[in-house]
Amino acid sequence: MNNIIYLDHAATTATNPEVVLEMMPYFTQMYGNPSSIYGFSQKPKDAIEKARNILGKTINAKPECIYFTAGGSESDNWALKGIAKMYSHKGRHIITSKIEHHAILNTCKYLENNGFKVSYIDVDENGIIKMDELKKAIRRDTILISVMYANNEIGTIQPISEIGRIAREHNIIFHTDAVQAYGHLKIDVKKENIDMLSVSGHKFNGPKGIGFLYIDDRLKIGSFIHGGAQERKLRAGTENVPGIVGIGKAAEIADNSLLLRSEKETALRNYTINRILREIPYCRLNGSLKDRLPNNMNFSFQFVDGSAMIVMLDMYGICCSGGSACTSGDVNASHVLMALGMPEDIARGTIRMTIGHENTKKQMDFVIEKMKSVVARLRDESPVYTDYKKIAMGVGR
Numbered sequence: 366m367n368n369i370i371y372l373d374h375a376a377t378t379a380t381n382p383e384v385v386l387e388m389m390p391y392f393t394q395m396y397g398n399p400s401s402i403y404g405f406s407q408k409p410k411d412a413i414e415k416a417r418n419i420l421g422k423t424i425n426a427k428p429e430c431i432y433f434t435a436g437g438s439e440s441d442n443w444a445l446k447g448i449a450k451m452y453s454h455k456g457r458h459i460i461t462s463k464i465e466h467h468a469i470l471n472t473c474k475y476l477e478n479n480g481f482k483v484s485y486i487d488v489d490e491n492g493i494i495k496m497d498e499l500k501k502a503i504r505r506d507t508i509l510i511s512v513m514y515a516n517n518e519i520g521t522i523q524p525i526s527e528i529g530r531i532a533r534e535h536n537i538i539f540h541t542d543a544v545q546a547y548g549h550l551k552i553d554v555k556k557e558n559i560d561m562l563s564v565s566g567h568k569f570n571g572p573k574g575i576g577f578l579y580i581d582d583r584l585k586i587g588s589f590i591h592g593g594a595q596e597r598k599l600r601a602g603t604e605n606v607p608g609i610v611g612i613g614k615a616a617e618i619a620d621n622s623l624l625l626r627s628e629k630e631t632a633l634r635n636y637t638i639n640r641i642l643r644e645i646p647y648c649r650l651n652g653s654l655k656d657r658l659p660n661n662m663n664f665s666f667q668f669v670d671g672s673a674m675i676v677m678l679d680m681y682g683i684c685c686s687g688g689s690a691c692t693s694g695d696v697n698a699s700h701v702l703m704a705l706g707m708p709e710d711i712a713r714g715t716i717r718m719t720i721g722h723e724n725t726k727k728q729m730d731f732v733i734e735k736m737k738s739v740v741a742r743l744r745d746e747s748p749v750y751t752d753y754k755k756i757a758m759g760v761g762r
Contacts, residue, residue: 368682370728374568374660375517375545375719376686380611383568387614388572388607399604400758401596409606416613421579423620424562425553432578432596433609437544438447439589440563440578441468441511443600444540448509448561449476452538456506457481462494462523465513466542486512488704489535491653492521500531509538514546514562516718518701519652520661522550529558538584544568544576544659548619549627549658554579566608571615575608628721630659633720637729638662644733651702651715662718665707669714669743678716678737683732685718 368684370380397406399413412430421428434440448460461473463485473483484502487495494512510532515522525541532539540561543552547562548569554562562579565571580586592601619626634657639649647667671687678685687699698712718732 370683370724370732372683372685372718372724372732374721375717377567377573378570378721380567380572381615381618384571384611384614385616385738388611391607391610396606398614399606401594409604412606412610412613413604416609416616418563418616419613423552423616424547425555425578426579427582429597430579430582432580432600433604433612434576434578434589434666435574435605436478436567436576437466437542437563437565438468439651440565440576441466441542442472443478443510443578443586443589444561444563444580445469445509447589448538448540448584449479449481450587451585452508453481455584456504458504458507460484460499460502460507460510460537462486462488462512464488464492464518464521464701465511465515467543469511469513469542488521489706490705491517491656492519492651492705493656493699494523494528495655496524496527496531497715499528503531503535503537507535507537509540511540511542514541514543514552515550515658516652516701517545519663519705520545520658520719521652522656522658523547525559525570526557532560533558545658549623549660549712551623554581560584566612566615569615569619572608572611575605575612577612612736627659629722630720633664633724633726633729634660636726637718637720637733640729640733641736648740649711651705651707654750662715662720664718665702665711666714666716667711667738668747668749669740671713671715673743674716674736674739677743678732678735681731681735683735685716687715687717705752756757 391409395408397409399406399410417428417431420431457480459481461469469699477483484501486499489495512523512528514525529539537557538560541559542563544563544565547564565576588599590601595601595604640662642648642650649665651663651665675685675687698709702712702715
């Protein structure tokens with residue numbers, strides 16, 4: 366692992382050793398079932414409520430509005446299906462964007478197959494939702510707007526406060542998938558008029574298999590998993606106490622270090638972006654530079670196959686991706702890049718690099734040099750690039 370340069374923190378992160386240390390006793394010592402009434406179960410029960418309080422404070426929410434889930438996908442499913450079920454008497458229309466995570470898009474498809482109407486809003490060339498189009502899409506029967514806080518592929522941060530304000534003015538519930546944003550950006554559900562918010566622990570150095578859904582206490586929402594009385598009778602199943610303790614500790618650490626981490630990651634991100642754009646021709650940065658997650662870089666290289674580039678970089682111990690880890694087996698071009706209006710051949714030459722607190726300038730210098738050689742080699746092997754060079758030089762006309 367010492368030779369690995371890990372640049373896929375948007376896919377997952379290493380669990381912080383402090384988090385693991387905090388979790389361990391709840392595997393082997395304080396392992397009682399929190400739902401039991403004897404004294405041995407009190408410490409696990411108290412640990413759950415401590416984590417709930419920590420998480421609530423990080424987003425300016427009441428702790429009783431935090432509901433633990435297995436992660437971001439479950440939280441997204443619960444938010445959309447729960448609102449659709451409980452508010453269908455008011456309307457059956459939902460608004461979302463074309464660049465959402467598949468946990469949202471595929472849930473919307475499911476709801477469409479069950480009699481709901483969904484409007485998919487376009488984004489501009491930087492991946493920012495078109496607000497005029499969103500406003501026009503609002504109907505009398507619109508019950509929910511779901512727009513992600515920041516995109517998982519291109520890092521673009523959406524105008525969440527403005528969307529929240531519009532939703533509140535029209536008495537529409539507003540949900541945001543904050544899986545990529547939480548722990549990296551300061552979030553305030555009250556100021557931003559967010560009614561529901563999805564989070565996953567492993568994106569900010571917490572454990573996998575744990576997340577939460579914030580649900581404003583004004584809302585009525587049905588059970589997502591039926592069974593026992595856990596999570597105020599809304600999410601049955603014995604609580605994942607070690608995971609809950611872990612996400613609470615990881616959130617506390619992330620919140621306390623957010624400003625310094627953001628400054629460091631933004632500086633390293635901008636240094637890398639500037640060098641790549643300057644030193645590698647026929648390359649473009651995808652997404653907004655101004656409204657962007659501190660750790661995200663997404664580049665498209667013309668005349669290059671992105672998958673081949675990722676494989677070749679991996680030979681140097683460099684871990685990056687072509688986009689969302691959830692779509693790594695998909696042969697189609699990224700739906701996010703296609704929504705930006707990018708030609709499919711260029712979209713296929715895309716890689717995403719997402720840095721973490723452990724990455725250094727020395728590492729990024731190494732990555733840039735290897736990237737330059739990999740791109741040059743792949744282009745030399747590309748007949749399309751060879752023909753393009755001939756035309757550009759006026760040869761063979």
